[in-house]
Structure formats: structure tokens, C-alpha cells
Amino acid sequence: MKLTSYIFLAFFACNSALGSNGDSLKPLRRINFYFALDIRKSLVKDIPIRMTGLKIGVTFKKKHTIGIGYYNMGHPILGYYTSDPVEYDANQSLVTRSGRSVYVPTSVSLSLQYFSLFYEYRILARKRWNLDWTAQYGIGKAYISATNQRNGLRIPGYPKSTHIHLLESSVLLQYKIFSWLGAGAGIGYRYMLNPNEYISTTFNYPIWVIKLMVSPAKLLKVFRGKEKWYK
Numbered sequence: 001m002k003l004t005s006y007i008f009l010a011f012f013a014c015n016s017a018l019g020s021n022g023d024s025l026k027p028l029r030r031i032n033f034y035f036a037l038d039i040r041k042s043l044v045k046d047i048p049i050r051m052t053g054l055k056i057g058v059t060f061k062k063k064h065t066i067g068i069g070y071y072n073m074g075h076p077i078l079g080y081y082t083s084d085p086v087e088y089d090a091n092q093s094l095v096t097r098s099g100r101s102v103y104v105p106t107s108v109s110l111s112l113q114y115f116s117l118f119y120e121y122r123i124l125a126r127k128r129w130n131l132d133w134t135a136q137y138g139i140g141k142a143y144i145s146a147t148n149q150r151n152g153l154r155i156p157g158y159p160k161s162t163h164i165h166l167l168e169s170s171v172l173l174q175y176k177i178f179s180w181l182g183a184g185a186g187i188g189y190r191y192m193l194n195p196n197e198y199i200s201t202t203f204n205y206p207i208w209v210i211k212l213m214v215s216p217a218k219l220l221k222v223f224r225g226k227e228k229w230y231k
Contacts, residue, residue, distance in 0.1 A: 032059040033217055034067060039210040040168075042190065044110060044202055049077055051207075055118060065120040069136065076111040076143070106155060107147045112203060114140020114166065128176045134188070136168040142192075142199050165193040170209050179227065180218035184211045 038053035052074060057067015116138040124131035142164045146155035170188025177183060186209040192200040221227040 030061050032062075032215060033057075034059050034065050035214045035216055037212045038069065038071075040071065040188075040190075041208040041210070042205045044077065044205065047077055049073055049110070049112075051112070053116075057118070062125070063122040065118075067118055069116040069118055070114075071116065071138070071140075072113040073111050076109045078107065078109050107149050109143075109145045109147075110202070111143045112140065112164075114138035114164065116168075123171075130174040130176070130182075130184075132172045132174060132184075132186075134168075134170050134172060136166075138164075138166045138168065140164055140166075142194075142203060144199065144202065160196065160199065162194065162196050162199060164199065164203075166203075167191045167193060168207065170207065172209055172211060174211070174213065180215045180222060182213040184213065185209060186211075 034055070034057040036055040038055050040051040040053065042049055042051070050073070051071045053069050053071035055067055055069040057065050059065040116136045118134060118136040120132050120134045122130055122132050140163070142160075142162055144160045147153070148155055168188060168190050170186050172184045172186030174182050174184035188207045188209060190203060190205055190207050192203050194200045218227060
């Protein structure tokens with residue numbers, strides 16, 4: 001439902017701008033509306049995760065793009081293991097006879113979602129190939145819960161849920177399939193600006209980007225018969 005609403009808003013904004021009179025179109029000649037489905041893959045404790053995102057913005061002079069985005073890990077991942085030194089109480093029956101803490105195999109569940117402001121700069125432009133650099137600043141929430149694998153009980157001090165701030169930077173190589181549709185792939189890095197050290201070290205990681213771009217303005221021209229589907 002959210003995805004449908006975002007698509008509708010993007011096309012409505014584009015249609016409103018293009019339906020204005022000739023004088024009002026003059027300032028928009030160097031502006032294109034931007035819409036992209038953005039999938040970012042990464043690893044957390046050697047377990048692959050996928051962030052699915054949606055980006056909407058405007059492109060100036062064919063080189064600068066600014067806008068907003070939303071990313072969500074979707075379903076929390078389960079089952080990565082770590083040796084977590086924790087001192088357990090009598091109910092958990094894992095304290096050694098000497099009373100020292102023990103290393104316990106732990107299963108952890110993670111989730112991450114955030115809104116972002118992004119800026120893209122076109123480093124290199126060819127007829128069908130483009131090379132872009134993207135920077136993002138995100139605000140959202142991260143959630144971590146941990147379970148003792150020996151008895152199924154929650155680890156003390158969890159769940160951990162906190163608001164996060166992050167930075168992402170990536171380089172993306174794009175290919176224009178049609179005048180209104182393109183696809184791209186690239187690499188980058190996610191860095192958490194968070195005082196919680198455990199969450200920061202968990203989510204700080206290189207990312208792999210897969211993106212599908214749609215130009216609403218050009219797609220409207222196709223629907224109106226002013227441009228061919230295949231060009």
C-alpha cells in the first residue's frame with residue numbers, strides 16, 4: 001500500500017508540473033523528476049541482509065539529484081551465533097560453580113528501518129552508461145534481541161531498541177534500458193552515528209547496491225504518445 005501511494009504521488013507531481021502553461025514550464029526545463037527502487041544488500045555477522053528502499057526526488061542539469069528515501073530490512077533475520085560473556089542467574093542455570101560468567105551460544109534477531117535525505121552526483125555520463133556517486137543521511141530505528149540457545153531464555157540486557165543516525169556512501173554504475181527506465185549496481189559503506197557501540201559494530205558494514213530507476217516525466221510522454229516505448 002505504501003509503495004502504491006508513493007508511486008501515485010510521484011506521477012501526480014510530475015503530471016501537475018507538465019500540465020502547466022508554457023511560461024511556468026520554463027524553470028522546469030532543466031529539472032527532471034526522479035523515482036527509484038533501491039535494494040541494498042549487506043552482511044551482519046556474516047549473515048546476508050537486504051534493505052529494500054524507495055527514493056523520490058528531482059534532478060538538476062542532469063548531474064545533481066536530491067530527494068528523500070525510505071528503507072526497511074523487512075522481516076528480521078534470525079539465527080546468527082556469537083559467544084557472549086554474560087553472567088546468568090539461578091533461573092537460567094548457567095552460572096558456573098565458581099560464580100564466573102560463561103560463554104553461551106546466542107541467537108540474535110535484528111531489524112532496521114530509516115528515512116533518508118540523499119544527494120547524487122553524476123561523475124560520468126555516456127549515451128547509455130552513467131557513473132554516479134551517492135551520499136545519504138538517515139534517521140530511523142534499530143532493534144536487536146538475543147536468546148540463550150541452551151535454554152531458550154532471553155539474554156539479560158536485551159532487547160535493545162534505539163533511534164539511529166547513519167551515513168551511507170556508494171558508487172553506482174547505471175545502464176539506461178529505455179529512455180524512461182534504467183538499472184544499476186554498485187558498492188558502498190554504511191556507518192552508524194550511534195552512541196550504542198553494540199548496534200554500531202553490528203550494522204557498520206560494506207553494502208552492495210542494486211537499483212531500478214524510472215523517469216516519470218518520460219514515462220508520461222510515452223503514455224501520451226509523444227515518445228515511443230522503445231527508443
